[in-house]
Amino acid sequence: MTAETADAAIPARRASNVKALRLAETVAIPVGAMVASAVAFSIFLLIIGKDPVQFWQLVWTGGFGSSFSIQNSLQRAAPLILTGLAFAIPARIGLTMIGGEGALVLGGFSAAAIAIPLVTNAVPVWITLPVMALSGMAAGGLWLGVVGWLRHARGVNETISSLLMSYIAIAIMNFFVEGALRDPASANKPSTMPIGDAYRIGSIPGTDVHWGFAAGIVLAVVLWVLMSRTTFGFAARMTGGNARAAKAQGLPVGALMVVCCVIAGACAGLAGFFEVTAIHGQANASLVAGYGFTGILVSFLARHNPLTVVPMAILFGAIAAAGGVVQRRMGMPDATVLVLQGILFVVLLVSETFYGRFKIFQPGNTGDRV
Amino acid sequence: MDHPIVTVLIAMLGGAIRVSTPFMFVALGETLTEKSGRINLGLEGTLVLGAMVAYATSYLSGNPWLGVLAAGGAGVILGGLHGYICKLPKVNDIAVGIAFMSFGTGLAFFFGKPFIQPSAPHLDSIHLGDWTGNPALAQALEVNPLFFVGIGLAIAMAWALKNTKWGLIVRMAGDSAAAAKAMGVSVDLVRFLATAAGGFMAGIGGAFLSLYYPGIWNQGLSSGQGLMAVALVIFARWDPIRCIIAALLFGAAGAIGPSLQAIGITQGYYFFNAAPYILTLVIMILSAGSKGAAREAPGELSITK
Numbered sequence A: 001m002t003a004e005t006a007d008a009a010i011p012a013r014r015a016s017n018v019k020a021l022r023l024a025e026t027v028a029i030p031v032g033a034m035v036a037s038a039v040a041f042s043i044f045l046l047i048i049g050k051d052p053v054q055f056w057q058l059v060w061t062g063g064f065g066s067s068f069s070i071q072n073s074l075q076r077a078a079p080l081i082l083t084g085l086a087f088a089i090p091a092r093i094g095l096t097m098i099g100g101e102g103a104l105v106l107g108g109f110s111a112a113a114i115a116i117p118l119v120t121n122a123v124p125v126w127i128t129l130p131v132m133a134l135s136g137m138a139a140g141g142l143w144l145g146v147v148g149w150l151r152h153a154r155g156v157n158e159t160i161s162s163l164l165m166s167y168i169a170i171a172i173m174n175f176f177v178e179g180a181l182r183d184p185a186s187a188n189k190p191s192t193m194p195i196g197d198a199y200r201i202g203s204i205p206g207t208d209v210h211w212g213f214a215a216g217i218v219l220a221v222v223l224w225v226l227m228s229r230t231t232f233g234f235a236a237r238m239t240g241g242n243a244r245a246a247k248a249q250g251l252p253v254g255a256l257m258v259v260c261c262v263i264a265g266a267c268a269g270l271a272g273f274f275e276v277t278a279i280h281g282q283a284n285a286s287l288v289a290g291y292g293f294t295g296i297l298v299s300f301l302a303r304h305n306p307l308t309v310v311p312m313a314i315l316f317g318a319i320a321a322a323g324g325v326v327q328r329r330m331g332m333p334d335a336t337v338l339v340l341q342g343i344l345f346v347v348l349l350v351s352e353t354f355y356g357r358f359k360i361f362q363p364g365n366t367g368d369r370v
Numbered sequence B: 001m002d003h004p005i006v007t008v009l010i011a012m013l014g015g016a017i018r019v020s021t022p023f024m025f026v027a028l029g030e031t032l033t034e035k036s037g038r039i040n041l042g043l044e045g046t047l048v049l050g051a052m053v054a055y056a057t058s059y060l061s062g063n064p065w066l067g068v069l070a071a072g073g074a075g076v077i078l079g080g081l082h083g084y085i086c087k088l089p090k091v092n093d094i095a096v097g098i099a100f101m102s103f104g105t106g107l108a109f110f111f112g113k114p115f116i117q118p119s120a121p122h123l124d125s126i127h128l129g130d131w132t133g134n135p136a137l138a139q140a141l142e143v144n145p146l147f148f149v150g151i152g153l154a155i156a157m158a159w160a161l162k163n164t165k166w167g168l169i170v171r172m173a174g175d176s177a178a179a180a181k182a183m184g185v186s187v188d189l190v191r192f193l194a195t196a197a198g199g200f201m202a203g204i205g206g207a208f209l210s211l212y213y214p215g216i217w218n219q220g221l222s223s224g225q226g227l228m229a230v231a232l233v234i235f236a237r238w239d240p241i242r243c244i245i246a247a248l249l250f251g252a253a254g255a256i257g258p259s260l261q262a263i264g265i266t267q268g269y270y271f272f273n274a275a276p277y278i279l280t281l282v283i284m285i286l287s288a289g290s291k292g293a294a295r296e297a298p299g300e301l302s303i304t305k
Helices: A003-009 A011-047 A052-064 A067-092 A100-120 A125-154 A158-177 A211-229 A231-241 A243-248 A253-280 A291-301 A306-330 A336-354 B004-035 B043-061 B064-086 B093-115 B135-140 B145-163 B165-175 B177-182 B187-211 B225-235 B240-262 B269-273 B275-288 B291-296
Strands: none
Touching: A011 A052, A011 A336, A052 A067, A052 A306, A067 A100, A067 A125, A067 A211, A067 A231, A067 A253, A067 A291, A067 A306, A100 A125, A100 A158, A100 A253, A100 A291, A125 A158, A125 A253, A125 B275, A158 B225, A158 B269, A158 B275, A211 A231, A211 A253, A211 A306, A231 A243, A231 A253, A243 A253, A253 A291, A291 A306, A291 A336, A291 B093, A306 A336, A336 B064, A336 B093, B004 B043, B004 B064, B004 B135, B004 B145, B004 B165, B004 B187, B004 B225, B004 B240, B043 B064, B043 B093, B043 B187, B043 B225, B064 B093, B064 B187, B145 B165, B145 B187, B145 B240, B165 B177, B165 B187, B177 B187, B187 B225, B225 B240, B225 B275, B240 B269, B240 B275, B269 B275
């Protein structure tokens, strides 16, 4: 009996079965990749003469061990959720956009810049903060929107152009922060004018976690609904699957791409806004913290699913939070986290090759298909 | 001869010669890889790791040329890994490139930490401009031997791609995997070797950064030069000779900021520092839509599809 006749015979049961198996596969393979990279990193630690057991213990206690460290992890997860979404949304439409870092920096900078006249004129907080957030989202959205448009209109490869745009965004911020918008009081570290404590966004009540975390979760849910439950999302995913077929169906492929890029940029820009208003209080070189790049890995681990981005971002927030403890207690350089991320990234991509290769995840009677 | 514009032009000439070499090596390596039908975006990571390995080797052994070789070796390892992983089914070469960008950079920062302070022996340069009697020009014409190695490599590569059996095999793997397979060529093996060789060249480009110009090792050493070189390959339309010209152009653009600063124009320093990125982007926009680029692109390349 061929697979096709089997499909026809018991369609309903098979459909749910296939779905469950596919879900199991998409959970098992990334988890397997994580375990494999943890083993690989442990071997790396053994080679350089460090104790892997101590390392993972420190990561656990530093990331989740106490209420303080959990809040620290969630705090660091906030920008990662947003930059993860900034990679995930264009990825669904088939774009590999790695410009989240630039959109974050530019978003944070434009939020801090627009705050200067508002704060100086004592405009109420409830007007200032939304204006700052919108400014950050608009700047980020515009920045990556250009990348999407270039891809559609001129066929410019979005991966390279978005990374170049990141460097340009950082240069733009430095240009203003070192020049026209420099706060004279910032002697050693050129910065924009501090927005002041009254304009800082507070923490979620009962915690030390800033509102960016809540915003990230809300956006993740909203974008999940958008991408998997609306016509727009269906059109976008279809384009991601086969752009030519989508075009032949009459879908506005170019507009869809640009919109996805604008959404991505707005997410990253919002992350920049929260970095400014919740963490730094001003725009300076501290905004260039690599959140945009970690977001790429977060999104890959989440298989570009907006909802899954949240737990993955928390995981990386925890690793980042534990980074300081690992540095101090084990005398390892701050780049340790980068090595771990690099190994995980490579192993994760290698694991892509295993989809459809394990028989236990295949629907029955299809041994001949594998 | 003391006119400010002359000073800037001389500084830009010197800059073009000095700054272009890493671009040249990375672009040549990427050209070879892309000619075989695969793209390696991870050369930025290779460049940084090569710079670190070269600096560390030169510091520990006292011989900078050993450092150059070690950097090439590090590049071969990263390139070989990339080439091997990409041959697995369902693995996307662009994503793997991004992963190697962060993996190479992470390794370099991790192992490079102890080498930020000490100073390693540098590569010597050849003084070509002493006869001019103009100190600025003489300084601009201090050329590192690797510059000539790069030009020689480009000429050799252009010739070999066109006139040898190996060149034909590489081009065939890049233009039509099916045709190559029909001829009994292992496309995966060709691409693996081309990516490893490309990594070797990019590693040497990194050695130039840390052992000659700017001649230091720190974490901000490369800042995207490897990636710009990849973009430059599209502009050069996969032609080794045009890679050299494009690299010189990029070198000159990169030297605008520092040379304006040299004559006292510090306004917009950060803006001019962004010049190479903006130039790359403009070049990409201009060359991406052109028919020439579409015609000359290797047929199997995922980046131009």
